[in-house]
Amino acid sequence: MTNIIRKNPNTMPKPVxxxxxxxxxxxxxxxxxFSGQIGVDFAGNLVDDVHVQVENTFKNIRLALASEGLTAENVIKVNIWSVESIDWDHFYQEWGKLFAIKPSMTIAYVMALGLPEIKIEIEILAAKPA
Structure with a gap:
């Protein structure tokens, strides 16, 4: 679909x-x-459960991409901020529902996000080749 190239040079350590x-x-x-997406649902609710926030965040990313006629294949960079330790099994289960590709990524644990209720925020950058 796209001719965006993703690679891991053999001159670098393997990604973790x-x-x-x-x-x-x-x-x-x-x-x-795209602005950072959070786990708010379409009605504006933000539940306290971090697993639900992760699920809703990925749903919101899909909606943001679709609004511009894009798919996960167009994503070139993902920035993840979390206020608590990430349950990687659950995270990658949800990740796999959206991404078959492996975009560039940064993950940071932070003390707080925009509202005290927000546990995770994910920002994406995407490109659409001419």
């Missing part, structure tokens, strides 16, 4: 997660930046 060290965007591509 489901990501690529390098993402190459073809010339003349359109770049999309």
């Amino acid at each position: 997660g489901e990501y690529s060290h390098v993402t190459v965007i073809p010339p003349n591509s359109t770049l999309y930046t």
